[in-house]
C-alpha cells in the first residue's frame with residue numbers, strides 16, 4: 561500500500577476545518593487513490609467538539625482515511641507530517657481589520673513553528689490560514705528555521721478566487737476563462753488584486769472589460785473588502801470558501817502549474833519586485849510540483865506600484881509589531 565500522506569490541521573474543531581477535513585479525507589486534495597492520515601490539533605476546551613468531528617469522519621467510511629489522531633500536544637500533532645495546515649486561531653468580528661488579531665493570534669505561531677521544525681517530516685510544507693496569515697506565517701517560519709523558508713506559505717487564494725469570479729461576471733464569461741489572477745501583498749484590505757496582468761480567454765482583462773473605472777475602483781475594493789462583507793452578512797467569517805481555497809492552494813503548490821497560468825500564494829520574499837527580503841508576501845508563483853518560483857518579468861504601472869507599496873508597508877508594520885516573537 562502507498563505510504564499515507566500525513567496532514568496536521570490546527571483548529572480542527574473550528575468552522576473552516578468542518579468544511580475542509582471531509583474534503584481532504586474524500587481524496588480531493590492528494591488524489592482519490594492516496595491514503596491520508598489526519599493529525600487534528602486543538603486546544604483542550606475544544607477536544608469534546610473535536611471528538612464529535614471525528615465521529616462524523618468515522619461515519620463517512622472514507623476508504624482512504626487510514627488514521628485520525630487528536631491531540632493538544634504540538635509535538636504529537638506535527639509528528640512526521642508532510643503537510644501542516646495552520647488554521648487554529650481567533651477569527652475577527654465585525655468592525656475589526658485582520659491585523660487587529662495580531663496581538664491575540666501572533667503568539668500561537670511561535671511554538672507551532674518550533675514544533676514543526678522539531679517533529680515534522682523532512683519534506684514538510686506549511687500553509688498558514690489563521691489571520692493575519694502572512695505575518696503569522698512569518699512568525700512560524702522564523703521560529704522553525706530548520707525547515708527551509710520556501711516551504712512556508714500563507715493563503716492568498718481566497719482573494720484570487722474572489723477576484724476571478726468578479727472579473728468573469730463583469731465580462732459575462734465563465735470563471736474558467738480567467739487566468740493569471742495575481743493578488744499581491746497582504747491578505748488584508750490593502751491587498752492588490754492585479755487586473756492589469758489578468759487574462760480572460762487569453763486576452764488582457766482591461767481589453768475585455770471596457771469599464772476601466774470599475775476595474776480600478778469597485779473591482780479592487782470588492783475583493784479587498786469581501787471578507788468583511790461576509791462577516792456582516794453571515795455573522796461569522798468565511799469558512800466553506802476558505803476551506804476551498806486551502807484545497808486550491810495545496811494543489812497549486814503540489815502539482816505543476818498549467819501552462820499560461822499562475823497561482824497567488826504568500827511566500828517568503830527574496831527581494832523580488834523590490835519587496836524587502838523575508839516578508840511573507842502575496843506573489844504570483846509557478847510550481848513544478850516540488851519547487852516553485854515567483855513569476856518574473858512583470859511590469860507595474862505607476863498606480864499599480866503605488867498599491868503594491870501600500871501593502872508592502874503594511875506588512876513591514878506588522879513585522880515591526882511582532883519582533884518579540886521572532887528569535
Ligand SMILES: NC(=O)C1=CN([C@@H]2O[C@H](COP(=O)(O)OP(=O)(O)OC[C@H]3O[C@@H](n4cnc5c(N)ncnc54)[C@H](O)[C@@H]3O)[C@@H](O)[C@H]2O)C=CC1
Nearest residue numbers: 571573574575576602606648649650651689690691715802
Ligand atoms: N487566510 C484566509 O484567507 C482566511 C483566514 N481565516 C482565518 O482562519 C482562522 C480560523 O477561522 P475559523 O475556522 O472560522 O475559526 P473558528 O473560531 O471557527 O475555529 C478556530 C479553531 O481554532 C482553535 N484554536 C484556537 N487556538 C488554537 C491553538 N493555539 N491551537 C490549535 N487550535 C486553536 C479554536 O479552539 C477553534 O476551534 C481565523 O483566524 C480566520 O480569521 C478565515 C478565512 C479566510
Ligand SMILES: O=C([O-])CC(=O)C(=O)O
Nearest residue numbers: 652691718787788797798
Ligand atoms: O475576513 C476575514 O476575517 C476572514 C478572511 O480572512 C476572509 O474571509 O478572507
